[in-house]
Amino acid sequence: MGSPDDAPLPTAPEREGVRDATETEPTGIVVWHRKDLRIADNPAVAAAAAQSDRVLPLFVFDPGFYDERGAACDARIEFLHDCLRDLDRQYRDVGGAGLTYAHGDPLDVLRRFVDAGWGVVAAASATGRYGRRRDERARDELGVEFAAGDGLVRDADRPRDGWSDRVESWLAEEPYDWDPRSVAVAGIDTGIDPERVRDAYGIDSTKTRVPTGGRGPARKKLRAFTERIADYPGSISSPVDAREGTSGLSPYLRFGCLSVREVHRHVDERAPDGRGKSMFVSRLFWNRHYTQKLLDWPGWLDEAVNPVYRGFNRDRHDPDLVAAWKEGRTGFPMVDASMRCLRETGWLNFRMRALCASVYFHVLQQPWRIGADHFYRHLIDGDPAINYTQWQSQCGLVGRPGLRLYDPRKQVRDQDPDGEFVTRWVPELDPLPAAHLDAPEKTPLSVQREVGVEIGETYPYPVVDYEAARSEFRDRYGAVHGAAAARLADESVARRASLSGGLGAARSIAADHGDADGDGGATQTGLGDFD
Numbered sequence: 323m324g325s326p327d328d329a330p331l332p333t334a335p336e337r338e339g340v341r342d343a344t345e346t347e348p349t350g351i352v353v354w355h356r357k358d359l360r361i362a363d364n365p366a367v368a369a370a371a372a373q374s375d376r377v378l379p380l381f382v383f384d385p386g387f388y389d390e391r392g393a394a395c396d397a398r399i400e401f402l403h404d405c406l407r408d409l410d411r412q413y414r415d416v417g418g419a420g421l422t423y424a425h426g427d428p429l430d431v432l433r434r435f436v437d438a439g440w441g442v443v444a445a446a447s448a449t450g451r452y453g454r455r456r457d458e459r460a461r462d463e464l465g466v467e468f469a470a471g472d473g474l475v476r477d478a479d480r481p482r483d484g485w486s487d488r489v490e491s492w493l494a495e496e497p498y499d500w501d502p503r504s505v506a507v508a509g510i511d512t513g514i515d516p517e518r519v520r521d522a523y524g525i526d527s528t529k530t531r532v533p534t535g536g537r538g539p540a541r542k543k544l545r546a547f548t549e550r551i552a553d554y555p556g557s558i559s560s561p562v563d564a565r566e567g568t569s570g571l572s573p574y575l576r577f578g579c580l581s582v583r584e585v586h587r588h589v590d591e592r593a594p595d596g597r598g599k600s601m602f603v604s605r606l607f608w609n610r611h612y613t614q615k616l617l618d619w620p621g622w623l624d625e626a627v628n629p630v631y632r633g634f635n636r637d638r639h640d641p642d643l644v645a646a647w648k649e650g651r652t653g654f655p656m657v658d659a660s661m662r663c664l665r666e667t668g669w670l671n672f673r674m675r676a677l678c679a680s681v682y683f684h685v686l687q688q689p690w691r692i693g694a695d696h697f698y699r700h701l702i703d704g705d706p707a708i709n710y711t712q713w714q715s716q717c718g719l720v721g722r723p724g725l726r727l728y729d730p731r732k733q734v735r736d737q738d739p740d741g742e743f744v745t746r747w748v749p750e751l752d753p754l755p756a757a758h759l760d761a762p763e764k765t766p767l768s769v770q771r772e773v774g775v776e777i778g779e780t781y782p783y784p785v786v787d788y789e790a791a792r793s794e795f796r797d798r799y800g801a802v803h804g805a806a807a808a809r810l811a812d813e814s815v816a817r818r819a820s821l822s823g824g825l826g827a828a829r830s831i832a833a834d835h836g837d838a839d840g841d842g843g844a845t846q847t848g849l850g851d852f853d
């Protein structure tokens with residue numbers, strides 16, 4: 323993202339603009355869209371339509387997401403802009419005025435509407451600390467109503483008690499509905515739209531293979547995936563097969579082009595019963611499970627959930643190692659291929675995300691947040707609720723037993739035995755026989771000479787000694803794991819961790835694996851094998 327090429331965009335609509343529009347027409351309810359970019363099964367749209375016969379759908383471009391503070395790559399922003407144009411069409415298709423675009427601090431913009439007599443409704447969502455503060459202020463200062471309806475549990479002291487049953491009954495409920503014929507959809511021409519924002523902030527994506535955003539493309543993907551769902555279980559793990567074999571719905575779910583419930587209903591009604599269907603449905607639950615975690619504690623984005631792991635690896639921060647990982651120059655071909663693929667396309671399958679996070683934290687032993695932020699920047703589906711919670715889980719910052727560590731060489735042998743993925747993204751290894759792609763540094767010099775690959779010159783040696791780093795990590799992590807498990811007995815830590823079994827599960831981990839003295843005695847059993 324570049325810097326604005328012109329004068330920065332003004333905060334719009336101006337106070338007078340809102341007042342003028344309101345003087346000639348009665349007021350009503352503003353629907354403040356954020357990451358729920360659809361008009362169907364949308365609790366905020368339904369609530370607004372139930373309260374008033376006049377609604378004004380609004381999206382506010384927040385400069386914090388666009389200027390140097392922004393955490394999204396240009397490709398994710400362009401995907402968002404596609405979704406907005408599509409939302410604008412959704413409103414026009416039901417006879418409305420389309421989406422009103424605004425620019426500025428959302429609270430300043432909303433205040434102008436509230437001062438002119440409008441009410442405001444938004445869909446409640448799980449966010450990090452910035453979003454939570456913004457929403458609290460919107461509620462307290464402006465009376466914004468947040469309509470819940472995303473299946474997450476908000477009204478319980480212990481959200482995890484009976485959680486699955488509650489999500490299941492939410493999934494079975496009828497979608498939120500409204501009748502466009504009974505509501506006038508109003509709009510204000512503010513002079514702001516996605517094109518103007520793109521030009522003003524110099525948004526220009528260089529990524530390739532990025533899907534088009536919006537509900538139309540999302541529905542098409544959902545229909546096509548449902549047809550081939552029987553092949554899903556066999557397509558998940560390999561980075562080659564997963565590209566077309568998983569649903570590809572993550573960016574659409576992230577921006578709410580479809581609700582999780584709509585996806586569930588479509589698959590439930592139309593897909594044949596079988597392993598593919600049940601595995602996919604369980605992933606929709608995972609989506610809700612990780613999002614519930616962020617709702618339960620907004621700190622997942624900033625600090626290790628288990629205080630014992632705060633600052634772990636910080637003393638080893640090595641910017642050169644971090645740069646090698648980010649740029650795909652670690653000397654571990656599966657990591658390098660994945661990291662280059664992430665940077666160029668903004669997507670990786672689950673296993674490769676987990677592998678890259680594991681190698682970053684467990685082998686390169688670098689501070690987790692820098693890695694998680696890098697993923698968040700480049701993923702088109704970058705979702706704070708899933709990315710940061712998954713990072714902390716994969717790194718082992720929760721304190722649960724059974725940490726999984728991925729072996730990047732085994733992943734080549736298991737998931738890419740012909741080297742299709744590795745050589746696509748690391749073309750300098752293309753001449754090497756596939757049998758050497760798991761550990762190119764072990765290729766006999768005669769073979770290297772013969773094919774014209776020189777490890778150390780054309781492709782790096784591994785940036786760390788894998789075996790030594792792995793055992794060093796085991797020792798360091800094992801030494802504090804007992805203390806970390808013991809902290810799960812602390813109710814405030816257990817609440818933050820938001821385990822699927824609730825506080826009871828956290829207490830049993832503490833009882834079975836905790837070692838409050840922290841001498842590591844009980845901890846080695848907590849470490850899973852390298853996979």
Ligand SMILES: Cc1cc2nc3c(=O)[nH]c(=O)nc-3n(C[C@H](O)[C@H](O)[C@H](O)COP(=O)(O)OP(=O)(O)OC[C@H]3O[C@@H](n4cnc5c(N)ncnc54)[C@H](O)[C@@H]3O)c2cc1C
Pocket residue numbers: 568569570571572573575576605606608609610612670671672673675676679697701703704705706708709710712713716
């Ligand atoms: C370190 C790490 C970071 C991740 N960051 C994100 C992220 O920012 N955004 C994101 O949507 N997913 C994230 N995931 C989860 C998963 O990798 C992606 O959801 C999946 O690869 C997206 O492709 P798909 O839609 O084709 O998946 P499918 O296999 O078709 O799954 C369908 C949907 O189920 C949900 N889902 C699938 N797997 C998971 C999971 N493990 N946890 C939670 N929900 C899941 C997603 O909403 C996904 O779109 C991350 C995983 C890891 C290990």
